[in-house]
Amino acid sequence: MPLTVQDIAETFPSLSLLTGEDSRARALSFGSQAPNEAIGIARPKTTEELAALIKHCNVHDQPIVTGGGMTNMVAATVAQPNELIVSTELMNQIEEISPEDRTVTVQAGVPLQTVHDAAADHGLAMEADLGARGTATIGGMISTNAGGNRVVRYGMMREQVLGLEVVLADGTVMTSLNRVLKNNAGYDLKHMFIGSEGTLGIVTRAVLRLREEPPHITTLFLAVPSYDAVCKLLRHFDSGSGGTLSTFEVMWEDFYKLMTTPPAESAPALDQGYPFYILIELSGKDSERTEGLALELIETATEQGLIVDGLIAKNEAERQKIWNIRDDIPQLLQLWPMKAFDISVPLSHMERYIEKMQADLDKELPDNRTVIFGHLGDSNLHVIVGAGTDDKAALHRIEEIVYGPLPGVHGTVSAEHGIGTEKKEFLKLSRTPTEIAMMKQLKGMLDPNNILNRGRVLSA
Ligand SMILES: Cc1cc2nc3c(=O)[nH]c(=O)nc-3n(C[C@H](O)[C@H](O)[C@H](O)COP(=O)(O)OP(=O)(O)OC[C@H]3O[C@@H](n4cnc5c(N)ncnc54)[C@H](O)[C@@H]3O)c2cc1C
Numbered sequence: 307m308p309l310t311v312q313d314i315a316e317t318f319p320s321l322s323l324l325t326g327e328d329s330r331a332r333a334l335s336f337g338s339q340a341p342n343e344a345i346g347i348a349r350p351k352t353t354e355e356l357a358a359l360i361k362h363c364n365v366h367d368q369p370i371v372t373g374g375g376m377t378n379m380v381a382a383t384v385a386q387p388n389e390l391i392v393s394t395e396l397m398n399q400i401e402e403i404s405p406e407d408r409t410v411t412v413q414a415g416v417p418l419q420t421v422h423d424a425a426a427d428h429g430l431a432m433e434a435d436l437g438a439r440g441t442a443t444i445g446g447m448i449s450t451n452a453g454g455n456r457v458v459r460y461g462m463m464r465e466q467v468l469g470l471e472v473v474l475a476d477g478t479v480m481t482s483l484n485r486v487l488k489n490n491a492g493y494d495l496k497h498m499f500i501g502s503e504g505t506l507g508i509v510t511r512a513v514l515r516l517r518e519e520p521p522h523i524t525t526l527f528l529a530v531p532s533y534d535a536v537c538k539l540l541r542h543f544d545s546g547s548g549g550t551l552s553t554f555e556v557m558w559e560d561f562y563k564l565m566t567t568p569p570a571e572s573a574p575a576l577d578q579g580y581p582f583y584i585l586i587e588l589s590g591k592d593s594e595r596t597e598g599l600a601l602e603l604i605e606t607a608t609e610q611g612l613i614v615d616g617l618i619a620k621n622e623a624e625r626q627k628i629w630n631i632r633d634d635i636p637q638l639l640q641l642w643p644m645k646a647f648d649i650s651v652p653l654s655h656m657e658r659y660i661e662k663m664q665a666d667l668d669k670e671l672p673d674n675r676t677v678i679f680g681h682l683g684d685s686n687l688h689v690i691v692g693a694g695t696d697d698k699a700a701l702h703r704i705e706e707i708v709y710g711p712l713p714g715v716h717g718t719v720s721a722e723h724g725i726g727t728e729k730k731e732f733l734k735l736s737r738t739p740t741e742i743a744m745m746k747q748l749k750g751m752l753d754p755n756n757i758l759n760r761g762r763v764l765s766a
Pocket residue numbers: 335336371372373374375376377378379382383394414435436437438441442443444445446447448449450451452453454455503504505507508509510635722723759762
């Protein structure tokens with residue numbers, strides 16, 4: 307029998323519990339307008355408190371959904387009326403930073419920006435980064451295996467995690483707070499939980515890898531004549547920058563125009579009208595060397611006709627101006643009602659895939675307004691389709707047009723945002739029946755009563 311908040315409050319009198327309007331007023335996931343219908347929000351402060359609560363929920367068949375910063379884009383944390391949200395917001399301490407080991411041990415609810423700041427105090431960096439850095443939590447980022455802006459050099463969240471502590475569905479605490487780079491002692495169980503979107507366990511603590519903070523970042527913004535030139539520039543900068551290439555973000559012409567035309571806050575950094583714009587960062591030891599390298603690479607690329615215009619940010623304010631063009635989410639919302647996609651397509655297929663997708667959209671929804679940008683260094687595209695209608699069937703048709711061709715081009719329906727509830731129907735386009743059957747077996751083994759994030763990733 308599922309529980310009521312009264313049951314929970316009586317069993318755990320010291321547990322912080324939001325109910326009624328305090329619970330309903332909370333946002334549930336980025337961009338979601340669904341009402342918060344959870345029975346309440348439990349906010350444990352320790353692993354032990356959380357484990358006791360989950361054990362109790364399991365015995366009573368009470369479904370729970372774990373909430374971090376609630377910035378996910380796949381409606382993963384939109385609660386059903388019978389669900390309890392278990393939020394990690396009070397588990398928000400950095401427990402230890404070891405400059406010698408170059409590790410940080412954090413509780414799951416610590417926001418990403420807090421980790422960045424704490425590491426920087428020691429001349430170190432935790433190299434996962436994304437636009438929602440002030441709100442997204444380490445637990446949420448581990449559970450989604452978040453990507454972001456520096457994957458081309460440092461990999462996704464999985465590459466930053468050395469150890470984990472996880473509470474399983476029956477309340478068992480698996481503590482595996484490894485802090486060394488190499489540990490091949492048997493199965494490395496943490497990988498089961500990274501990217502499993504809270505369906506296999508709740509992350510409560512983590513040991514993250516720190517690296518020496520690159521003292522200087524050179525930011526380039528380039529206008530580029532063709533897709534072929536974009537691909538050539540990726541190799542040109544990666545091979546010529548001595549391992550310092552840390553960001554390679556691409557904006558298609560229509561995206562750049564939208565983001566630099568009023569009411570957008572940003573003015574164009576380079577003229578509008580070029581086919582592609584690339585934001586490149588080189589992170590290096592000293593400014594003279596990195597900037598010198600950047601200038602050399604720009605010069606040789608221009609001689610080859612790969613660049614038609616460009617600039618190097620002279621200071622942090624100029625760097626921020628360029629990033630603001632890329633990150634102006636309110637301006638993107640001008641396209642509402644819209645569908646936002648986070649897909650991967652190998653670079654060799656990307657141009658033809660986009661041409662076909664756009665042609666199909668134009669044929670079936672002549673009013674669509676589609677803009678594209680992405681972490682191109684990672685083959686990751688964000689496609690935003692302004693639908694011109696909020697008709698459900700039309701929005702679903704857009705999903706079919708975008709996702710349908712992906713298996714044929716070795717693409718995937720989720721590059722970094724996960725599956726949540728929104729992409730469940732399309733999981734089968736990116737994973738084989740055998741893979742999905744194994745996912746279900748794993749879920750059945752670790753959470754036989756299906757209380758953790760029920761109906762997310764896999765159908766209930
Ligand atoms: C402006 C903006 C920019 C973004 N840019 C990027 C980007 O570049 N790259 C990228 O990958 N994502 C990006 N995102 C999406 C989002 O920030 C990431 O998915 C992030 O990892 C979510 O973290 P969160 O703490 O908000 O998790 P939530 O949204 O709270 O939860 C995400 C999922 O993880 C589960 N979960 C949360 N905490 C835990 C835990 N402790 N244990 C187990 N499961 C848990 C939830 O149940 C849910 O399934 C962006 C979002 C916004 C709003």
